[in-house]
Amino acid sequence: MIVTFNCLQIDLTGSIVKVFLTLKVENAASASDASQVLVAFMPTEVQHLAIVKATRAEGKRKKKAYTPLSVQESDLPTTPNGARLYSVQLSTPLKPGETTTLQVFYVLTHSLDPFPAEISQSESQLVYYRDSAVLLSPYNVLEQVTYIKMPSNRIESFTRVDPTTRAGTELKYGTYNNQMPNTYLPILVHFENNRPFAIVEELVRKVEISHWGNVQITEHYKMKHGGARHKGAFSRSIQLNASWLLTQNFLARLEYQSRPSISGTSSFKNLLARLPPRVHSVYYRDEIGNISSSHLRTDSHKSELEIEPRYPLFGGWHCTFTIGYGLSLQDFLFEADDGRRYINLTFGCPLLDTVVDDLTVKVVLPEGSKNPQPVVPFLAEQHLETSYSYLDVVGRTTVVLKKKNVVGEHNVPFQVHYEFNPIFMLAEPLMLIFAVFLFFVACIAYLHMDLSIGKAS
Numbered sequence: 001m002i003v004t005f006n007c008l009q010i011d012l013t014g015s016i017v018k019v020f021l022t023l024k025v026e027n028a029a030s031a032s033d034a035s036q037v038l039v040a041f042m043p044t045e046v047q048h049l050a051i052v053k054a055t056r057a058e059g060k061r062k063k064k065a066y067t068p069l070s071v072q073e074s075d076l077p078t079t080p081n082g083a084r085l086y087s088v089q090l091s092t093p094l095k096p097g098e099t100t101t102l103q104v105f106y107v108l109t110h111s112l113d114p115f116p117a118e119i120s121q122s123e124s125q126l127v128y129y130r131d132s133a134v135l136l137s138p139y140n141v142l143e144q145v146t147y148i149k150m151p152s153n154r155i156e157s158f159t160r161v162d163p164t165t166r167a168g169t170e171l172k173y174g175t176y177n178n179q180m181p182n183t184y185l186p187i188l189v190h191f192e193n194n195r196p197f198a199i200v201e202e203l204v205r206k207v208e209i210s211h212w213g214n215v216q217i218t219e220h221y222k223m224k225h226g227g228a229r230h231k232g233a234f235s236r237s238i239q240l241n242a243s244w245l246l247t248q249n250f251l252a253r254l255e256y257q258s259r260p261s262i263s264g265t266s267s268f269k270n271l272l273a274r275l276p277p278r279v280h281s282v283y284y285r286d287e288i289g290n291i292s293s294s295h296l297r298t299d300s301h302k303s304e305l306e307i308e309p310r311y312p313l314f315g316g317w318h319c320t321f322t323i324g325y326g327l328s329l330q331d332f333l334f335e336a337d338d339g340r341r342y343i344n345l346t347f348g349c350p351l352l353d354t355v356v357d358d359l360t361v362k363v364v365l366p367e368g369s370k371n372p373q374p375v376v377p378f379l380a381e382q383h384l385e386t387s388y389s390y391l392d393v394v395g396r397t398t399v400v401l402k403k404k405n406v407v408g409e410h411n412v413p414f415q416v417h418y419e420f421n422p423i424f425m426l427a428e429p430l431m432l433i434f435a436v437f438l439f440f441v442a443c444i445a446y447l448h449m450d451l452s453i454g455k456a457s
Contacts (some may be wrong), residue, residue, distance in 0.1 A: 001027045001034060002341075006135050006144040012189075013151040014353060015048075015197040016407060017111045017129070021104040023155035025094070025139070038074060040083040040136045040182070050107040050355075051378070054088045057101040066103060067091050079182050083136055094445050106409050109355045112193065114228035123304065125228050126156060126264035127193045133161040133173040133185040136342050140181060140348060145174035154192035161185050196268035197227035197315070200356040203406075205351055208364045208389075211420070215327040215343075218237065219350075222320050223313075226355075230314035231289075269312035273323065273350040277301040281326040286310065286319070313404070315446045323350075340417050346374065347401075348411035356406035361385075363399040363416050372418040378410070391428045 005024040010017065027034045041049060055066040059118040074085040094100055098359055113218040119125060148171040158164075158171055165172045171189065202222040207216055274283075277300055284294045284307050294310035308321045332344050343363065349356045365372060365388050374382055381402040399416050 001031070001037065001139050001262045002028065003135075003137055003139045004143065005142050006137070008144070010131065010146070010148045012112070012191070012193070013127055013323050014195050015112065015193070016353070016355060017108040019106050019108065021102075021106075021135070023102040023104065023246070024099060026099040027094040027096050027104065028091050028364060029097045031096055033095055034072075035090055035093045037085045037088045037102060038076070038091065038138050039071075039088060040079060040138055041107070041134060042132075043082050043084065044130075044182075045108060045111075046084045047279045048108045048111050048405070050405045052086060052104070052106040053409070054105070055103045056091060057103065059129070067374055069102070071104075079138060081136075081184055082180055085138065088387055101135040101376055107409060109405055109407060110226070112197075114189065114315070117228055119228045119266070120231055121314070124154070124192050125194050125315070126190060127227075129191075130191045131189075132162075132184055133159075134176055134179050135145040135189050136182065137179075138186050141183075142177065143381045143385040144176045144179060145172065147172055150189075150191045150193075151195060152192045155248055156190040158189045158191075159187035161187060173430055177319040188270050194266045196266075196313075196353065197225055198268065198271065198313075198354045199224050199226035200354055200359075201318075201350060202349070202358045202360075203356050204360045204362070207248075207343075208347060209333070209343060210329065211333075211366050211422075213329045215329050216324070217323065217327065218324045218378060220320075220322050221351075222318070223354075224318045225267065225315050227315040229316035230267075235313040242408055250305060258347065267312045267314045270308045271350050273305040273307065273353075274352060275305055275350055276327055276331070277302055278328060278331065279303045279325045281324070283324050284321065286321040291321070297456075310384055332395045332413065336417060340419055342415045342417040344413055344415050345404075346411055347414045348406055348408065351412070352408065354408075357404060359403050359406045363401075364389075365397045365398045365399070365416070365418055366420060367394065368421060368423075369397050370419040372416055374399050375417065376401060377412055377414065405437075 002025065003023055004026050007255065009020040011019070021039075023037065025037055031277055040054075052071045054069040054071050056069055058067055070089040071093060072089070074087040077087050079085070088104065090104060112129055115126055115128050133143060133146055135146075150169045150171075153169055155166070158166075161173055163174065164166050173187070181383055200221055200223050204220045205213065206218045218404070250437040277298065279298065282305060283295055284291050284305070288310070288396075292306070292309065297304045297305045305323070307321075307323070313319060331340060335341055335343060345363070348358065348359065363374075372384065383400050386399045387398045388395050397418070403410070
């Protein structure tokens with residue numbers, strides 16, 4: 001296999017690194033049919049690799065179509081430099097002498113290192129990014145070019161591997177010709193990035209399904225600003241005289257409100273959550289109570305909830321909050337051909353431009369549900385547990401899905417299939433009727449009882 005052309009486009013405009021890779025590969029004339037193409041990642045990249053997608057270009061010009069391909073970690077031994085190999089499975093084998101074009105997209109989290117690690121309220125945030133000027137590949141690469149896109153013109157420094165050119169916010173490495181397999185040319189880019197580094201350390205989504213017509217979703221967030229740590233009077237960690245600290249904090253807040261474009265440029269004070277359409281009973285609160293600083297915009301296609309924490313988040317600061325809302329069951333519950341029911345939901349986090357370090361999704365099925373079977377389009381830890389709510393007798397079967405390093409590309413539909421007998425819907429009403437009946441029986445018995453103390457004859 002030979003890579004005749006490779007174009008690597010690295011997007012550093014946000015807090016998450018997004019890489020678009022175009023590969024034009026050719027199967028050697030003397031080789032057998034090829035059913036896979038290998039893509040290599042350094043061990044440091046594998047630790048931060050959130051998702052890998054691949055498509056194959058078929059057809060020409062206006063008739064060109066992109067076919068999704070399966071990508072999985074290869075069981076082949078690692079390369080001499082310790083790289084891990086991922087296999088892109090071709091939909092149709094590549095015959096000897098044939099060429100094809102692949103589009104590979106992958107996301108890296110926690111790959112931008114703040115430097116300096118601490119900044120004051122008036123300073124901009126600078127970060128480091130480390131990579132290779134050429135694609136790390138197990139194949140010969142005949143021609144290659146790499147583009148790196150930054151969010152601003154302020155680039156403090158960058159490694160030069162000739163030919164290297166800069167045009168505004170973009171760096172170009174290459175074109176490089178005839179690169180040997182496993183070639184690695186390390187580069188380091190130091191640039192300004194004031195985008196919000198919103199990191200959800202833990203998110204627990206609880207989806208409660210009621211066959212009486214409602215789906216209730218509750219999301220508990222533990223969030224932090226993952227950028228350069230804040231130093232100065234606005235910091236919580238400073239240990240000074242209380243009255244002086246209150247004065248300085250008041251002045252810092254006044255400066256932040258009056259000069260938001262200059263003071264605290266790397267902080268963020270609002271978040272946008274994209275919710276399903278036709279939501280109802282939406283609320284947003286933290287440990288203290290309900291927070292009124294939120295705005296909900298809904299239409300027939302989507303719902304957007306803009307929320308503001310009680311205070312702006314600077315580097316290293318944390319906050320916890322809860323979002324809850326209801327949905328109509330008829331929009332998400334369906335019946336399969338085999339007679340089983342299934343709920344169609346969205347995985348991932350509704351907050352835009354965030355990384356979730358640890359995500360737990362709990363789908364609480366109605367009491368009496370049997371044989372649940374989740375269908376998730378990627379690897380996720382799965383297990384079952386039992387939840388209890390009001391008037392439950394045997395408890396509700398709960399499907400628990402866990403995944404680490406979750407990004408926006410994980411916001412895709414997933415299903416939970418299960419069996420349910422409608423007779424169980426009568427359990428709670430019958431219990432209420434029976435409880436009311438016992439109450440009236442007790443009242444009648446009490447009225448007919450003679451509890452007075454009379455004289456002994």
